[in-house]
Amino acid sequence: MAVEPDAMDAYDNHAPNFVGVLGAMGHPSAREAIARADLCLAVGARLGQMATTGIADLLAARTLLHVGSRPPWLTAQHHVPAPSSALTPAIHQVTACLSRRRMRVAATDGPHLSHLPVPRPSRGQLSYRDFAEAISASVGAGTTVVADAGNTGSAAVHYIRTPAENGRFILALGMGGMGFSFGAGIGAMLATGKRSYVIAGDGSFLMHGLEIHTAIEYRMPITFIIVNNDGNAACSGRERLILHQANIFRHSTLAGGIGAMFSAIDARRASSVSTLRSMIEETDGDGGTHLIEVCIPNDAHPPYLPLLPAEIIEQHPTAPAVPGNDLEGYRDRD
Numbered sequence: 001m002a003v004e005p006d007a008m009d010a011y012d013n014h015a016p017n018f019v020g021v022l023g024a025m026g027h028p029s030a031r032e033a034i035a036r037a038d039l040c041l042a043v044g045a046r047l048g049q050m051a052t053t054g055i056a057d058l059l060a061a062r063t064l065l066h067v068g069s070r071p072p073w074l075t076a077q078h079h080v081p082a083p084s085s086a087l088t089p090a091i092h093q094v095t096a097c098l099s100r101r102r103m104r105v106a107a108t109d110g111p112h113l114s115h116l117p118v119p120r121p122s123r124g125q126l127s128y129r130d131f132a133e134a135i136s137a138s139v140g141a142g143t144t145v146v147a148d149a150g151n152t153g154s155a156a157v158h159y160i161r162t163p164a165e166n167g168r169f170i171l172a173l174g175m176g177g178m179g180f181s182f183g184a185g186i187g188a189m190l191a192t193g194k195r196s197y198v199i200a201g202d203g204s205f206l207m208h209g210l211e212i213h214t215a216i217e218y219r220m221p222i223t224f225i226i227v228n229n230d231g232n233a234a235c236s237g238r239e240r241l242i243l244h245q246a247n248i249f250r251h252s253t254l255a256g257g258i259g260a261m262f263s264a265i266d267a268r269r270a271s272s273v274s275t276l277r278s279m280i281e282e283t284d285g286d287g288g289t290h291l292i293e294v295c296i297p298n299d300a301h302p303p304y305l306p307l308l309p310a311e312i313i314e315q316h317p318t319a320p321a322v323p324g325n326d327l328e329g330y331r332d333r334d
C-alpha cells in the first residue's frame with residue numbers, strides 16, 4: 001500500500017504492508033513496490049504530477065486499475081466510476097473479480113519504508129531528517145499533524161508518519177498556500193478535541209503565523225514547530241541549482257520574538273534532536289499552546305526529488321531520475 005502525498009492518513013502508516021508515499025517527496029520503497037507489481041489498483045487517487053514524479057514511467061508500463069469518482073490524470077486501462085462515499089463496495093467488486101482469476105497478492109513480512117538518499121549537512125547542524133524524525137517519534141496517538149509548504153513540508157511528508165490510532169495528517173498541496181497550516185491546525189484541534197502539531201517554515205510563519213494568537217487566546221492544545229532556515233529555502237534551493245546564487249533572509253529569532261510578544265505562550269528554540277524530543281514530550285500533556293523553533297541551514301537538501309542534485313540520484317539506483325533535475329539547458333541561459 002502506498003499513498004499520495006496529500007492522502008497520508010488514508011491508510012495506516014504503521015501497517016506491515018505500508019511502503020510509503022508516491023511521487024516527488026516519496027519513498028523509494030513505494031517505487032520498488034510498483035516495479036514488482038503486475039497490476040496497480042489506484043483508489044480515489046487521481047495520480048497528478050506531484051504523486052507521479054519519478055514513477056510515471058513505471059506506472060505506464062503496468063496494468064492500472066482505477067476506482068474513483070473522477071478518472072486519473074494518467075491513462076488507466078480500466079476506470080471503475082464510484083463516488084467517494086462508495087469506494088469500499090467498488091473495491092470489494094474489484095477484489096472479488098481478481099480472486100476469481102486466481103491472482104496472488106504478494107505477502108509482506110513487515111514495514112519496508114526506505115528513504116531518499118539525501119546528503120546530511122555538516123556535523124553539528126540539524127538536518128530535515130533529524131527534526132522530522134524527532135517529531136514522528138514524539139507525537140501522541142490520535143493527534144493531528146499539519147504540514148505546510150516548502151522543504152519543511154516535504155520533510156514532514158517524507159519522515160513523519162501519521163500518528164497512530166486514527167491520527168490525521170493534513171497537507172495542502174492543491175492549495176499550495178504557504179501559512180495555511182496555522183488556521184488548519186486550529187481547525188483540526190477544534191474538530192478532534194486533541195492536540196495538533198503545526199509544522200511550518202519561517203517563510204510560511206511570516207505569511208500567516210500571527211494566527212497563533214487565536215490559539216493562545218483560547219488556550220488551545222497546539223504545538224507550532226517552526227523550521228527557521230533563514231528563507232524560503234525551497235526557492236533558494238531552486239535558485240542555487242539554476243542561477244548559482246540564492247536569496248536568503250537576515251537571521252531572525254522567532255521563538256524569542258513570539259515569547260516577548262505573547263506572555264501566555266511557551267516559546268522556545270530547540271538546538272538538538274534530544275531537546276526537541278523532550279520539549280514535545282514534556283509539553284504534550286499540559287493542554288497548553290507551545291511554539292518550538294528549530295534552525296536548519298538554508299542550503300540543507302530536502303527529501304524532494306526535483307531539488308536533489310542529479311549526481312546524488314544517479315548513485316542510488318532505487319531513487320528515480322526526474323526529468324526536471326537535468327538542468328543543463330537552464331544553466332546556460334542568461
Ligand SMILES: Cc1ncc(C[n+]2csc(CCOP(=O)(O)OP(=O)(O)O)c2C)c(N)n1
Nearest residue numbers: 150151152176178201202203204232233234
Ligand atoms: C501563498 C504561497 N506563495 C508561494 C508559494 C510557493 N512556495 C512554495 S514553498 C515556498 C517557500 C516556503 O518557505 P518556508 O515556509 O520558509 O519553507 P522552507 O522551504 O524554507 O522549508 C514558496 C514561496 C506557496 N506555496 N504559497
Ligand SMILES: [Mg+2]
Nearest residue numbers: 201202231233
Ligand atoms: Mg524557510
